[in-house]
Amino acid sequence: MFRWELDGPAQQQLASLPSQVSVTLAAFMTAVVIVDPLEYQRRPDETPGLPVRTLHFGPHDEGLVTFLVYPPDDLVLVVKIQWLGE
Secondary structure (H helix, E strand, O other), X not given: OOEEXXXXXXXXXXXXXXXXXXXXXXXXXXXXXXXXXXXXXXXXXXXXXXOXXXXXXXXXXXXXXXXEEEHHHOEEEEEEEEEOXX
């Protein structure tokens, strides 16, 4: 099973978010790694198997999380977090 981690800049971005957003992102990323990070919420027009993905998260899709999937290490590395909500 995959695991997810935060890259240095993503750690700083997460630290600046409201605590409830951090909890929401953690739950979302846990779902990503449990299912399949290369396929989770993949759009029909999205190229399958791309190692870098950007997905919306949050109750109204206010957030964007960009992550790199590295199958040899079963790693999903979060590299960027953007939050457009309040």
